Amino acid sequence: MKLDGIAAFVAIAEAGSISEAARRLRLAKSVVSDRLAQLERELGARLVHRSTRRLTLTEDGLIFLELASSSLRGLETAAATLSERRGTLSGPLRISAPVTLTALHLGPALYPFLRRHPQIDLTIELDDRRVDAQAEGYDGVVRHGPMRDSPLTAWRLARSRRVLVASPDYLERNGAPRNLDELEGHRGIFYTHRGIADWRFEVGEKAVQVRGRPGLRVNNGVVMCDAAKAGLGITLLPLFIAGPDIRAGALRVLDVGAEPEAEFIYVAHPEGRRPSAKLRALADCLREAFGDPPYWEAGL
Structure with missing residues (x-):
């Protein structure tokens, strides 16, 4: 054979x-x-x-x-x-990664890694949906979100703080919510892969879910950010997307008396399959490039 x-x-x-x-x-x-x-x-x-x-x-x-x-x-x-044993990393490595995270941060962090290891044949498939790493033949899956139970073994790369944001124009017209009850009455911009159930907050030791009034549903974080800047509503975004606009004053962070559910950027691989040295090296590279706390949170 x-x-x-x-x-x-x-x-x-x-x-x-x-x-x-x-x-x-x-x-x-x-x-x-x-x-x-x-x-x-x-x-x-x-x-x-x-x-x-x-x-x-x-x-x-x-x-x-x-x-x-x-x-x-x-x-x-x-x-x-x-x-x-020869001190080299080589061969194919296939990963799945989110579109916006890769364009903004993951790609730039990987380019030096590939220069250091020119014999690695890396394939990155950009996809925001949940993928089956085992069935679809991925060595690893990079994702952003809460690290809940799953059939994957996950390595944390960086924390990912999310904040509620809205434009000064929207807040001038509608006022700023001061608590979770008031937040429910506001128009929301939601990520379709998570739906309106995505507004989850930590109150004490409990997770509280808030459902705003849907104003826009879209499956891309950059579009969500642009819609918020256009005054279409309130949205919950990671700082790796919203950070520059918060610094520029185009978006304001809202305080509703509760923190959004903790989330992380992580790389996962199928449980029971031994992860390759290439995947471990890639995870180490990303962890070092992002920093702790991650560089995109500086000054916020």
């Missing part, structure tokens, strides 16, 4: 389609399909049911996948271990 055929089969099983596996492997779809067909001939077994609607694994495919994927991970770990 050829290793590239096994790798193609594992990628197809994880991606759920030959076309997506080809994209992840950066190969032509025909090449991936041919490698799967050759592997099936070598094994003398059908591994995949193909249809026009979807692709599913056969019983033989399910059995072979468990052994093949663990073997591939073992080989990758062995290769990485040899690289580490």
Whole structure:
């Protein structure tokens, strides 16, 4: 059996389609399909049911996948271990990261890391939705939010303080809420991946959820910030987005007598899978670049 055929089969099983596996492997779809067909001939077994609607694994495919994927991970770990012994980090590293955080802070922090380790082949997929790191073949997932229970093992990179903000114009027209009860009556700008339930505050040892009146729902933090500056309502934003506009006076921080729920920037990897030295090195690089407290909170 050829290793590239096994790798193609594992990628197809994880991606759920030959076309997506080809994209992840950066190969032509025909090449991936041919490698799967050759592997099936070598094994003398059908591994995949193909249809026009979807692709599913056969019983033989399910059995072979468990052994093949663990073997591939073992080989990758062995290769990485040899690289580490030589004092180098090399090979592919695939992570998922949020769009705005990457554009503003993650990307600039990673460029020196890649210059120091030119043999690393890094792929960053920008996506704000919740991803399944195991099923979608990510080595790590960078995210911003509360660190709640999940099937991922998370390493904290930096705290991420969020604040309620509004424009001076909005506050002049509508007044500033002084407590959580008054906040409920205000027009809100909400992040669609979290919805209006995102306004969560810590009162003593309890978490209190506030539901404002929806004025705008959008799935991008920069647009939320711009909408708040335009006077469309109150929004809850991390300082890594709102900080410059707060310093410039375009947004004002509101005090409602309670702190928003604690959040962090973290990198997570599938539980039970040994994280690579590359992922550990990347996490260390980001932790050092962000600082504690993070540099974007300076002066606020």
